[in-house]
Amino acid sequence: MKSNKIADGIFQLGANINNGDLFEGLWPIPDGVSLNSYIVKGEKTALIDLVDDWDNAPNNLLNQLDQIDIELESIDYIVLNHLEPDHTGWIKGFLEKTKDVVIVTSPKGEKMLRALFSYQGEVLVVNDGDELDLGGQKLTFYHIPFVHWPETMVTFHKESGVLFSCDAFGSYGALGNEVFDDQISEEKHKFYDNESLRYYANIVAGYSLPVIKAIDKLEGLDVKVIAPSHGIIWRENPSIIIERYRKFAKYMSGEAEKExxxxxxxxxxxxxxxxxxxxxxxxxxxxxxxxxxxxxxxxxxxxxxxxxxxxxxxxxxxxxxxxxxxxxxxxxxxxxxxxxxxxxxxxxxxxxxxxxxxxxxxxxxxxxxxxxxxxxxxxxxxxxxxxxxxxxxxxxxxxxxxx
Missing domain, CATH: 3.40.50.360 (Flavodoxin domain)
Known part of the structure; x- marks a missing residue:
């Protein structure tokens, strides 16, 4: 895969998992799944969400950093919106290659980081609504607990309207050369529609009430782009995936399809x-x-x-x-x-x-x-x-x- 520019100073870095493994050790992904990370570069540089050491994903990330002329050692912050290992599993290998990088996460995320990876270094703990100024680029953090773990948060870049949503608004399915919603065919949209439902039912369904709370909470933001950690990036019409998730969540309360x-x-x-x-x-x-x-x-x-x-x-x-x-x-x-x-x-x-x-x-x-x-x-x-x-x-x- 290649890196993709989303806005000035903002890039997607992607890796596809196509090795036949089960997602979460449980769910089949016959068409693979993408692991999306993101770079936000101001005077300082932040990497938002990581990858697991899975199916050569770390090397994919490193190669794409080279494509946008960013050295791993120059990254100042790594934002961990969610501590599940598909987004954090390479953290030890990443830290071995970086210097003085600061991990940014929620209060519960810090506890999980230290428990899951025995991490003893510095952590910048951010509360709901806190900002991080990168110099010319600002990130704001919003907590959305239990979508689908208790530590989960999202990261918002107000100037561009990009919401880095991690597992929220995600989907199964590996990505091709086209990663944006306005690039893919109608047939491919139908595929991601089905795979976002299966992803939601498999991963998020039990937390549908928190999903609705999270969507309501984020409604006040001027979101122009949804950039999830799995699946396509929604830049033309992000409301499609937002309303799709709202619909999926309401299935639990009985507002389901007549079938x-x-x-x-x-x-x-x-x-x-x-x-x-x-x-x-x-x-x-x-x-x-x-x-x-x-x-x-x-x-x-x-x-x-x-x-x-x-x-x-x-x-x-x-x-x-x-x-x-x-x-x-x-x-x-x-x-x-x-x-x-x-x-x-x-x-x-x-x-x-x-x-x-x-x-x-x-x-x-x-x-x-x-x-x-x-x-x-x-x-x-x-x-x-x-x-x-x-x-x-x-x-x-x-x-x-x-x-």
């Missing part, structure tokens, strides 16, 4: 046998349905679809008096990420005793779900179960449509 996500686990095909009938019932009301199978489909994609869907269909057989374990695992993630306020239908077969429904109710009682009558049956589904499956699918679709 249904179906998650099906089936041991011997007995539970899966009624899926077609349910789908026909849903589609008879004109409601889109997205179908996933567990354990075959990754939770990352299931979570993304479920997060934006108003309705859920959960199908699984009874397994030793409990839910089918792969489906139970999905519901544990739904609980962790606050997949709340959904219209839900649950179905499944059993072979010698039930128990999955009781387990389902226990696991989902705090999710604020509105569940219609479940459908369970012994052995193979008969005509009666197939008819009931169609009617319950239709009933759920009507509830989604009217919600």
């Amino acid at each position: 249904i996500t179906m998650i099906v686990g089936s041991m011997y095909g007995k539970t899966k046998a009624v899926v077609s009938s349910i789908v026909k019932g849903i589609r008879s009301e004109g409601i889109p349905v997205h179908i996933f199978n567990v354990p075959e489909d990754d939770i990352s994609f299931i979570l993304s679809s479920a997060w934006k869907s108003k309705g859920l269909v959960i199908g699984m057989p009874t397994y030793e008096g409990k839910m089918f374990p792969p489906t139970s695992s999905v519901l544990e993630m739904f609980s962790l990420k606050h997949v709340w306020n959904k219209e839900v239908f649950r179905f499944g077969s059993y072979s010698w005793s039930g128990g999955a429904q009781r387990d389902f109710e226990n696991k989902t009682e705090k999710l604020k779900w509105n569940c219609i009558e479940p459908l369970e049956w012994l052995g193979e589904a008969k005509e009666e179960e197939l008819n009931s499956a169609y009617l319950q699918g239709k009933k759920l679709a009507i509830k989604v449509k009217e919600s």
Whole structure:
């Protein structure tokens, strides 16, 4: 990748991760992810957010510093908006190559820095609204806790209107030669739309209330450019990604899309046998349905679809008096990420005793779900179960449509 000028004295430095690793050791990134750092140069120079020692990212950063004629040793400040290792993992290697650099972070960020990296050096702790004068360039820091860690802040350059937002307003997806929103095609915009949703659902969803608070807090700033640590830089219309994140956050409170996500686990095909009938019932009301199978489909994609869907269909057989374990695992993630306020239908077969429904109710009682009558049956589904499956699918679709 090459460095990119954003404004006078402000540059993006980027590295793409394309080695097949999982993001956070959990989420697949088949199209990679970018790690964006930024330089702000006045009389003094600040590097905003770092990279992990991951897939040659440090060398990419060093090469791009050379492109803009900045020596690593000349950097005076490194601003750490967020201490997660994808933004800080190379900090020890970075400090070994620099002289007298001052780390800038929030009060909680300082504690994490010292705990995570045993750092004993100088830290400039900045409170909400504090400024750092670089000489001809000023940076202002705003705390946005729990987006998505408690120490998180953003950095704002008032003169240019550039908001360095770190994980906020980010997306999966490696960057090509085009890094700005006004450079990429409509097809690529659709890609980043989908990948920003999956990124949000995977990484940020459980903190949607703080996201809304943060957006409301930042509304008073004259933001002209959104420069996140992952994904494209929004310079033509930053309101698109801001409002997209607001919409994603509101999905948690029930303002979701009028569509249904179906998650099906089936041991011997007995539970899966009624899926077609349910789908026909849903589609008879004109409601889109997205179908996933567990354990075959990754939770990352299931979570993304479920997060934006108003309705859920959960199908699984009874397994030793409990839910089918792969489906139970999905519901544990739904609980962790606050997949709340959904219209839900649950179905499944059993072979010698039930128990999955009781387990389902226990696991989902705090999710604020509105569940219609479940459908369970012994052995193979008969005509009666197939008819009931169609009617319950239709009933759920009507509830989604009217919600």
